Each structure stands twice: as C-alpha cells, then as structure tokens.
Amino acid sequence: MELLIEKSDIIISSVTAEAQKSILEVIKGDKHFISVSNALLIKEMSKVYPGRVSRVMPTVALGGYTLITKGAEDIKDIFSKISTPIVVEEKDFDLFTLITSSGPGLFTTILEVLVDRFSENTNYDKNIIKDMINSTFSSTLKTLIEQNIEYKTLINRVATKGGLTEVGVNVIRQNMPKVVSNVIESSLKYNNKKTKENIF
Structure with a gap:
C-alpha cells in the first residue's frame, strides 16, 4: 500500500474511517487525499496529514451528482465522466449527501411503500402494480x-378541483413534510454522532 501511495499524486479512499487514518499516517510529500466518507471532517483528517485533504460523495444513480468540498474544484474533471460534480461548503455536505448519495435509497423506499400500500387494495399481481408505479414515476x-x-x-x-387527485395531493401535503423533516433530522443527528465518535 505504501508503494502505491508513494507513486500517486491523488489518493481517493472509500474505506472505513480506521483504514483512512492508517493511509493518512503514511502519506509523505505533496499529495492530495480525497476521502469518500460522510463522517470524516477535513479538520480532523488534517490533524493526521497536514497536506491537501478534500471530501467527495458520489452516487450510485447513473448521471447523478458527485459532491465535492469547496477548495477542491480542480478535481471536478475526475468525476465529470461518471456524474455531474458540484462544489459545496463542508457545512452543507451531509445534508446534500442525503439528497444525492442517500437519495436513490430514500426515493426507492417511497416507491416500495407505494407498491405495498396499493397492492393491499387489489387482487392484481404485485408486479403489475410495481410496473405501473415505476412507469408513472419515470414518465413523470x-x-x-x-x-x-x-x-x-x-x-x-x-x-382537477374537487377531484380524486386533489384529495390525494392534500393528504400528502399535510403529512409528508413531517416525514421528510424527521428523515433529515434523524439522519443528520446520527451522522453528527458518528463524526464525534470517529477515531481521529
């Protein structure tokens, strides 16, 4: 590993926090360390390696956004082949991670709930309901x-005013904001806890 690090100008690491610390401890010279982690702060990593340190967060979604911390604009080209890089302040990194990196999981969970609930109200095969919802979501x-x-x-x-869709829209508008706020609050609280517990 040390030989590979020695021969590299840019090091992109997506391993555990403990492993990332081990890598930072052996870096020598003018290297750029890029951490793919939502629980490691730049100021903490810089205590171990005083050189250049940045954070990125890609997404599994095809053509989605990759988050890059401000000050690392020059590495946008590395990720532009597989995504749309966007530079953000580190203080907003976790919030935007919920949208871009966690988003596919969160949005798919919503689709899963829709399929389950609609399937409970019909005798049609669940796969038919799933195809309908996926197709409608995609075309929308x-x-x-x-x-x-x-x-x-x-x-x-x-x-339509007074129609079926309006009833559903009103129910969602009354209840969904609470759910989304809870997701944001719970996720950020958990991540802040993990950040404080990290090994740096």
Missing part, C-alpha cells in the same frame, strides 16, 4: 425534466 420525471416545468404546474394539470 421525464416530463418535469424535458419540459422544464415547475412541480406545481404539473400538479395543477393533473389535479
């Missing part, structure tokens, strides 16, 4: 992106 996103329209514009196109 395509419409929003390709036509570049606001969310409310599309909602108003579909939700």
Whole structure:
C-alpha cells in the first residue's frame, strides 16, 4: 500500500474511517487525499496529514451528482465522466449527501411503500402494480425534466378541483413534510454522532 501511495499524486479512499487514518499516517510529500466518507471532517483528517485533504460523495444513480468540498474544484474533471460534480461548503455536505448519495435509497423506499400500500387494495399481481408505479414515476420525471416545468404546474394539470387527485395531493401535503423533516433530522443527528465518535 505504501508503494502505491508513494507513486500517486491523488489518493481517493472509500474505506472505513480506521483504514483512512492508517493511509493518512503514511502519506509523505505533496499529495492530495480525497476521502469518500460522510463522517470524516477535513479538520480532523488534517490533524493526521497536514497536506491537501478534500471530501467527495458520489452516487450510485447513473448521471447523478458527485459532491465535492469547496477548495477542491480542480478535481471536478475526475468525476465529470461518471456524474455531474458540484462544489459545496463542508457545512452543507451531509445534508446534500442525503439528497444525492442517500437519495436513490430514500426515493426507492417511497416507491416500495407505494407498491405495498396499493397492492393491499387489489387482487392484481404485485408486479403489475410495481410496473405501473415505476412507469408513472419515470414518465413523470421525464416530463418535469424535458419540459422544464415547475412541480406545481404539473400538479395543477393533473389535479382537477374537487377531484380524486386533489384529495390525494392534500393528504400528502399535510403529512409528508413531517416525514421528510424527521428523515433529515434523524439522519443528520446520527451522522453528527458518528463524526464525534470517529477515531481521529
């Protein structure tokens, strides 16, 4: 490992916090260490390695965003082949990680709940419901992106005054904000706890 580090100008590490510390301890010379972790702060890593340290957070979603901490703009090209790099302040890193990196898991969980709940109300095969929801979700996103329209514009196109869609939209607007706020609060609280418990 030390030989590989010695021959590298840029080191991208996505291993555990303990392993990242071990790597930082053996880095010598003018290297750029890039951490793929949502629980390691730059100021903590810099205590071990005084050279250049940055954080990035890619996503498993095809063509999604990769977060890069401010000050590391020159590494955007590395990630631009597989994603859209975006530079953010470190104080916002965890919040945006929830959107970009955790997003595929969070959004898929919502789809999973939709499939389960709708399936409970029909005798049709669950896979049919799943295909309907996936197709509707995909075509809705395509419409929003390709036509570049606001969310409310599309909602108003579909939700007739006093109709079925409007009833559902109102229920979601009454209840969903609490769920999302709880997800954000719980996730950031957990990550702050992990950051304080790390081995640096």
